[in-house]
Amino acid sequence: MVVEPAASVPPLPALHAVPEHVAIIMDGNGRWANERGLRRSEGHRAGAEAIRPVLERFGQHGVSVLTLFGFSTENWGRPRPEVQSILRLGGDFIDSHLGELHEAGVQLRHLGELERLPGWLQKRVARAVKQTQGNSRMILNLAFNYGGRADIVSAVQQLIAEGVPAEEVTEEAISCRLATAGLPEPDLLIRTGGEARMSNFLVWQATYSEYYFTETLWPDFGPAAIDAALIEFGQRQRRFGLVSNDGDEDDD
Numbered sequence: 001m002v003v004e005p006a007a008s009v010p011p012l013p014a015l016h017a018v019p020e021h022v023a024i025i026m027d028g029n030g031r032w033a034n035e036r037g038l039r040r041s042e043g044h045r046a047g048a049e050a051i052r053p054v055l056e057r058f059g060q061h062g063v064s065v066l067t068l069f070g071f072s073t074e075n076w077g078r079p080r081p082e083v084q085s086i087l088r089l090g091g092d093f094i095d096s097h098l099g100e101l102h103e104a105g106v107q108l109r110h111l112g113e114l115e116r117l118p119g120w121l122q123k124r125v126a127r128a129v130k131q132t133q134g135n136s137r138m139i140l141n142l143a144f145n146y147g148g149r150a151d152i153v154s155a156v157q158q159l160i161a162e163g164v165p166a167e168e169v170t171e172e173a174i175s176c177r178l179a180t181a182g183l184p185e186p187d188l189l190i191r192t193g194g195e196a197r198m199s200n201f202l203v204w205q206a207t208y209s210e211y212y213f214t215e216t217l218w219p220d221f222g223p224a225a226i227d228a229a230l231i232e233f234g235q236r237q238r239r240f241g242l243v244s245n246d247g248d249e250d251d252d
């Protein structure tokens with residue numbers, strides 16, 4: 001048997017600033033598979049296998065929350081076998097990684113409408129969330145059957161169901177009813193795969209995120225690509241609608 005040498009992992013670069021919360025649209029699995037003459041499901045499998053090392057690298061950099069867009073509310077419209085393969089991979093990911101993620105102090109959370117997922121996946125997600133709820137080293141949010149607009153609609157429905165009067169419907173009142181309640185908003189939103197759009201991801205929460213788009217396809221998004229994204233983040237000037245300290249006139 002030929003033993004492949006372990007791929008060398010570049011040393012961690014020094015960063016000017018580390019985002020607390022990174023959110024990622026994991027795009028490009030299908031193209032990754034096409035380029036290799038493989039089925040799309042093989043691309044999703046490679047995409048699922050990329051997750052653990054990505055979490056590790058961001059954790060080493062000091063990122064404390066990682067949110068991954070695994071399956072959107074729109075993805076139900078894909079061919080049934082592809083939908084089934086993505087859902088199965090979500091379940092497999094939990095089965096194969098729950099133990100070691102728990103030991104590593106990672107808290108798993110789910111963003112999205114759990115009830116519409118198949119019962120077997122709901123059970124796995126619920127078990128993973130329950131088992132890891134006391135962990136505090138890092139939070140991994142799996143957005144599975146998630147849609148940003150549906151998240152806002154759900155928050156508004158909760159406000160109405162609670163009888164909150166109109167004058168008390170504030171941004172804070174909505175934020176604390178979203179799937180990400182209690183978490184910092186994403187500082188950095190990454191999309192792999194070369195497209196530059198939001199695709200109904202964290203539409204409320206990412207208002208002041210820094211956006212980073214890369215051509216790298218998700219299964220290839222390894223340590224060097226992660227470091228490049230974080231280095232660029234460290235060079236951005238975040239102003240949150242204010243003017244910069246040196247008094248220039250930009251207002252965004």
Ligand code: FPP
Nearest residue numbers: 026027028029030031047048070089090093
């Ligand atoms: C986008 O690539 C990717 C998805 C819609 C699914 C992502 C799923 C995984 C990485 C696997 C399971 C997830 C978890 C959280 C364990 P695409 O199919 O749109 O690629 P393309 O744009 O190249 O066609």
